[in-house]
Amino acid sequence: MAVVLCSDLPQEAVPAALAFCQQHSAFLVTDDEFSGSILSLAMKEAGTLSASLGILRDCINRVICCGGDILQTLPRLEKFVPAVNAGHVRFLEDDNPLAALQNLRLETGASAANMASNLDDQQGLVLFDKNWLQEDLHIAVELLHWLADLNRGQRWYSLYAAPAANSLGICNALLSTAGCPGNMHVSLAGIEYDPRQFRLHQLINNGWVDTCLIAGNPSLMPAALKEDLKKVTTILLSPEPTDLKPALTLPVARAGVDCAGTMQRLDQVPLRLQPLFTTSRVPVEAIFNSLTGRAAV
């Protein structure tokens, strides 16, 4: 079996899903591998400098957007980064991001020495998302190397525009409880991590799973993967209807609407959401817990 954790879930789903997977020797993946494994591996390779939104609001006077449409996906960003409003934005809109970044690194290397002076009024932000990086590890690594190069003479922070409400919250909660951000096999013997083999389409097409338990709304799942899902039995635990046709759907509560839950902001600051009203729906972690409990009996 594979359990898919989707990026609209609160982080409370994670320990419950892990316990369930451990009991059933199941694979655990997310619907957003870029925010999980790929970005994490890029950070391991090249490091990163980031800052909470308040710092970006107060200090940033230049912004580089990787991709032309990135600001449209973040309509509230202007509130936090006034530099965006003031027009101090440069767009990188190259179709070949790897070549563009490699060129930038050459330029940066040449001018790092000159930039060392006059630091006070120079603080920048590199804003990126997974589309422009083509969800590619090598391009992501190149971007973070460039950021590190920039930081030799100046102060540049990075901000990753995650594609869904809690992509990073799920990733961080997985790292905290399991030690890796998805792509894992969980059993009583321990956790095995393999970002190349343990991907949902591989698991399905290799015949390693016959059932997929999808928790949350897999809105980030590519269409091809949704096609793959037709080859296995799917069970959906979602707060809302989706375009999947699962064998079974259990409606669950939504954090911040009909249950409490923790989601992470763009800068990974945890936000505790309280329910707006009460319904009979239960949070997804309660379903995992009862499934785990039932099997134990």
Next chain:
Amino acid sequence: MIVIHGAEVYNPARGHAPQPGDLWIEDGRIITPRQDVIPEQVIDARGMIIAPAGVEIHTHVTGYPLSLARRFTLSEGCRKNPLLPSPEEAARLYLQLGYTTVFDAATSPLYAFSSYSDLRQMEGVDRGTFVLAGDHHLLLQALASNDMDYARNIIAWLVSCSGGYALKLVNPGGGLAWKNHRKAPDLDEGIGIGTLTQRDVLKRCVQAVNQLGMPHPVHIHAGQLGQPGNAVNFCNSIRALESQRAHLCHIQFFSYGLDPSGGYRSGAEEVVRTLEEFPQLTCDVGQIMFGDAMTVTADTSALSRLQQGLKKPWISNQVEAEGGNNILPLKYAPKDPSNAVQWATGLELLLLSPDPARMFLTTDHPNGAPFETYPQVIELLMSREARLEALQQVHRAARDRTGLAAIEREYSLGEIFAMTSFGPARSLGLNDRGHLEPGALADIRCYRKQADICGMFASPEWVMKNGRIVYQNGRVDTQGFGEILVARPKWDQDQLPHIKSDLENRISISFDLYALGGTKMENTREVPCTSTGF
């Protein structure tokens, strides 16, 4: 009623020598031996050593910085990483080492909910966390205007709303300086808010926390961490506390002299001598051991300096109105002269310090080494032979630039228990543990007596929490044990609107969501503050 019969009992409250006699337990606590009743259970402990369970005063096993750090350990295959166990694993590993109380050294208020989520996973041990505030704008402003009443209120409010146990200062003002492209301030240098200096911050915070009567005094990570020659600044920082009660953490990283070559030499003697003048201070050592380590610190200034030297990738996250979350993987190599001196300096500090109940064993896990190396450090402290042998394996700088080789002292078992149980419990204001007097928690470790010191400490015969055996024969039972220990110093509710308006000017999050966002914590125990008035 349970009786532990026939063991050599070490009760650090009564000195370092073992006492014969049975230990009686009822309702999870030690009681005075009874003549008039027959106990329900007698545990045969002949040939065993009984001691109070270990108390960890400084480790990093929870919170957002650890999720950042875990990215550096991602690799294919099975995951077993002693440097970065999950919070749940960390609790089990500590129990297996005989520790039943574990304090994580740092959470920043903005990320407090991540720490709380992790603390909840640490079933089996009593645990808590310290709240970082050395770069907190609100607090620094109050201290700068010398408004001690407001400063006390901010500290009490910050610790309470973050679910913390104590106040932690990390190189105060250093994070603020780094964000503004300045070098970290020296002790008497302005930190950029009025005329406030680091000395002022240290002195006034220590005073405020002691006035609030918090169970643990301010937990201080001083300035100039890791720099050759920093012992002078550290000794001045100790004096800056003006004989008030405080705890100084991982002092090995602050105890370096300057070698004529520009590198490290030991400054342990000078530091221990200075500490001896101030009996109200406690310290933990932050011993390094050779092998992989992971630097996890709020001290952005120190880590960026190290990172620039090593030219290795780091993950650094800067937090508004607070410090930062900074991560850098490291390897301590025995043949590296700097690492060899650091290693020897830590041991020297422990061996020169006369009172083990004031100088505690830590590795600042995972900064100096994983906490699982404690048995190895204990062996080095208890056996000069083991030390001399180890010295042969490391760079000669450890012999030439430290005093370790000449030290003959060998710790006794009683001293080890004072250093790992009694002392830290007392420093943390937890009078119910760290000893075996009637009324104490029955948190107990039991070892089979043997010549192999390291082996003995690495595998207790059994470990008891609240009178029940939670570890034996490789099996850990954590269910239903352990609480989150919190301190909730009193603060003036009338100040809340003032705090709110000041904070909302600085941060990008609504006041109601800041820190734990008003979440009611589960499974907590409040350790009382004993304010004696201002």
